[in-house]
Amino acid sequence: MGSFYRAAMPKVRSLFLSDIHLGTRACQAERLLDFLREHPAEQTFLIGDIVDFWAMSRSICWTQAQNTVVQKLLRRARHGERVVLIPGNHDEALRDYCGTVFGEIEVADEVVHETADGRRLLLIHGDQFDQVTRHHRWVAVLGDQAYNLLVRLNLWLSWVRRKLGRPGYWSLAGYAKRKVKTALNFIFDFEESAVRHARERGLDGVVCGHIHWATIRDIDGLAYINCGDWVDSCTAIVEHGDGRLELIAWGAPAPQRQALPAPAASTAVEV
Numbered sequence: 001m002g003s004f005y006r007a008a009m010p011k012v013r014s015l016f017l018s019d020i021h022l023g024t025r026a027c028q029a030e031r032l033l034d035f036l037r038e039h040p041a042e043q044t045f046l047i048g049d050i051v052d053f054w055a056m057s058r059s060i061c062w063t064q065a066q067n068t069v070v071q072k073l074l075r076r077a078r079h080g081e082r083v084v085l086i087p088g089n090h091d092e093a094l095r096d097y098c099g100t101v102f103g104e105i106e107v108a109d110e111v112v113h114e115t116a117d118g119r120r121l122l123l124i125h126g127d128q129f130d131q132v133t134r135h136h137r138w139v140a141v142l143g144d145q146a147y148n149l150l151v152r153l154n155l156w157l158s159w160v161r162r163k164l165g166r167p168g169y170w171s172l173a174g175y176a177k178r179k180v181k182t183a184l185n186f187i188f189d190f191e192e193s194a195v196r197h198a199r200e201r202g203l204d205g206v207v208c209g210h211i212h213w214a215t216i217r218d219i220d221g222l223a224y225i226n227c228g229d230w231v232d233s234c235t236a237i238v239e240h241g242d243g244r245l246e247l248i249a250w251g252a253p254a255p256q257r258q259a260l261p262a263p264a265a266s267t268a269v270e271v
């Protein structure tokens with residue numbers, strides 16, 4: 001019965017997903033199922049952190065919807081769609097299986113994908129480019145509103161310090177701002193490193209995940225593409241029949257996110 005709808009729905013050429021973080025409470029499995037239903041594809045690339053073994057070692061949250069996500073992906077592979085799993089750092093246990101096939105899903109460390117318009121893109125999770133905080137927790141980023149709140153909080157704090165007779169001036173907002181700058185530098189370093197790697201390999205660009213910040217950008221003539229995540233922003237990259245790549249935000253109700261030149265702070269999940 002589902003096949004009727006599937007036949008009616010035009011297939012996209014490729015689907016790129018990353019950072020689904022199955023096994024965590026934050027995973028937006030229902031929205032992903034909804035997205036998958038609307039986007040049959042000739043090939044599906046799962047670009048890392050699909051199952052969050054790190055989080056699961058602390059506590060497991062495995063819902064029916066998450067189960068269905070796995071079933072739907074296996075079903076795609078069974079029905080002749082190409083499905084490739086590229087492990088990330090949260091599912092690095094699967095890296096031992098690179099080069100093998102299970103349930104008709106290929107497991108690979110990385111893939112060089114050629115788009116319909118002939119561009120060669122490196123598909124890789126991206127933790128390999130995360131030099132700054134490679135083994136550290138993600139830096140939470142504060143938005144404008146939080147910043148304004150801090151400015152006001154700081155006025156109060158200064159008053160308290162004066163009352164207590166503490167000399168000097170210490171800016172809480174300034175401190176927060178430096179933290180944000182550090183986080184942004186981290187992202188720029190990551191993007192540059194990814195693109196540099198693709199260039200050294202003679203490729204036209206890179207499709208990755210890991211930092212939970214979806215984008216399609218041109219960096220020095222190369223394509224930098226990030227799939228985003230399914231714990232907060234619910235984003236995916238789609239390749240159409242003509243090779244055009246599109247970033248799809250699946251019903252993300254966050255207009256303030258655009259005003260903020262920082263990644264959506266994924267509260268529960270570290271990269």
Ligand SMILES: [Mn+2]
Pocket residue numbers: 048049088089090125127209210211271
């Ligand atoms: Mn990751």
